[in-house]
Amino acid sequence: MSRRTFSIGNLGRVRGAVLTLLGAVCLVAAPGWAGPREQAKRMHDRLAGVPPTAGVLDAMAGLIGSGDALGAADLALANRAFYTTSLKNFFTPWTNQEQSVFAELNDYTATAIGIVRDDRPWTDVLSADVVYVGAPGVVSAPYSHTSNEHYRQLEQQRVDLSDPALLVPVPQSTLPGSQLSEDAAAGVITTRAAGEAFFSAGTNRRMFRFLSMNFLCRDMEQLKDISRPVDRIRQDVSRSPGGDSSIFQNHCTGCHSGMDAVAGAFAYFEWDSDQGRVIHTPGLVQPKHLINANTFPFGYVTVDNRWDNYWRTGPNANLGWRRAEAGGFGAKGLGEELAMSRAFSVCQVEQVFEHVCFRPPNSPEDAAEIERIADVFEAQGYSLRRVFAESAVHCMGS
Template sequence: MKKEFIVISFVSLSLNSAFGAARDQAYRLHNRLASVPPTTEVLNQMETYIKNGNAKDAALKAMDDQNFYNITLKNWVKRWTNVDNSPRVPLNDYVATVIGMVRDNIPFDQVLYGDHLYIAAPTTPVTIPAYNKKDNNQYIELENKFVSLKDNLMRVNQSEVTGVKDTAGVLTTRAAASAFFSAGTNRRMTRFTFMNFLCRDFEAVHDINITDYHVRRDVERNPGGDSRTYRNQCVGCHAGQDGLGGAWAYFDFVDNEIKHTPGTVVAKINKNVLYKDGYVTTNDEWINLWADGQNASLGWPDKTSGKGARELGMMISRSRAFAECMSTRVFELVCVRKPKIDSEKKEIKRLADLFQANDNFSMKNLFAETSILCMGE
């Protein structure tokens, strides 16, 4: 009898520990995803899901909380919208569009080529300014008045409200144009697209072995009087990025709005003639010279040349590097650290497989699947 009591007590203790663990996991999962603790009702529902082996449903339940959109997603994406990689910027059309696409489960590869823009719905419960392609006032007020972005964003065709015909998802939003098309020669747009969506700055794809026939006239061929510097350093980045740069040939940010001038290359693209025999951009054609050689490992799709922003965005978002980058970014967000051990790195690749193929670029599913990895034992 005594032995039976001990066995029964041990089983009872084990079950209680398991149930307690499920509640802890649910609580942690909600905090990581929604950035706030769950209500008792939600916690109970999530705990039940986990006990029944449905941790993914628990994660999706946590993402029902408006704070997943108003806090977690908003502050995550803000960094992508400025050269300082700072979350301390106002809500803008770039951030709102990512939030809306995740909420509506639009295939996330379209973030770089879809004709999408999210603005405030007419049913928004507070008074805010109308959308204006020349300012950010509507989005500032949405944030200042703590409006639920989950409930009050509406999708519109970006091309219809901005007049830009070659729309490329967030790349042709006002916020992106303000940060990456203003001044300069539009090279920033290529660089920050790689950083944000391929998780690679140009140094990571530096390759001095590709042809330099697309390097523009504003790049010296003998910096400091030594042509070897150009051949062994400068060309490694400029050959690839200038090959892609034609995609932005018709874009500028002028008078507080994005400008698109089909058929007319903006003057700044060909300014500063330091080498008269350099490449002159005459249209919006581009070619991905990084598709061959050492950077073929990024898993580019079959089509590696084209015209304009939309086609470039499509190529980038169909690469293997895009899927792995998004998987890595989500892991770092919900697990609050970088993947460390080999098993976690393998999980990143598995999640990228799901994201790119089976889940049809579902960011919601990627968040749910990833958050389970670090909800604790």
């Protein structure tokens, strides 16, 4: 994935060099030893991205000294920079095709940040009827379906996103001009930013691909399974590419059997580039789901927003699917299907770990810790805040 190439290939190497240098200095100064103050400082720097004030450093060191490292992490998580900078940089690559960190605050990132701040179940990110917006009057431009100006202003005016009076949750379905009912709104999936990035042009399959990368840590290549039923593969996919049906059988079906069946959830969505907004047409299948029908007329014809998860059977059963139903209608149910899987929990922990520890998990001890934190995540009502705290404690040094 290009995001990984970016973070490990570039940032990671720079950080690695800096850390090696620091490590060498530390080894000379105090071999292998980091006291509570060093641990507190490292934890704060890594969670908030800024150094602690003297008072916060003292308080965190005190908590670590008395055995309450999680309490110390909570103090760092109270810093506004955790929300406005650290979390913003963490989520931004999820919101565009290039997986670039250099993008404006938008309704996707603001909603993800708000869910963490309010410690709502992180599963809401893919299924809740919620979007976070600036409170009335905080900036001049109101939320708009056709522009990102509201969020641009929130960022440019450095509005404190950690303040619950300034960044507030509202149901997507109640936004003026919304085309979403409560049942159709599906967390970040149905935000404007996600629509622009993943519903524009194409065939809406891209939305699933990026959800899988960001929330299951798997690109299509890792989900490929040529043993799934082919009955949901759309008409636009040739059954004999280059005149060779074995290519279809041994290659194309690997992704399209499973992917076309889940991407059906998005059949009523389109990004209207003239208006610059997401279109949702309940009951009316968007033409992009029916294009190139003559490529293989006997292929699947999308008639509604039904989705089925064929990957529950076969090798991808090991993603740990736990939703009651393996299919349904619309993006919200599919969001639940992804968010309730074990793969989702482990994936979210892995990404936080890498963000907070400045390195991917790379030892059997790290792997066990990922599983433990994923267990805590689920047991604590899917608290992603807690995952940040637990990861910071694991990497604070000893």
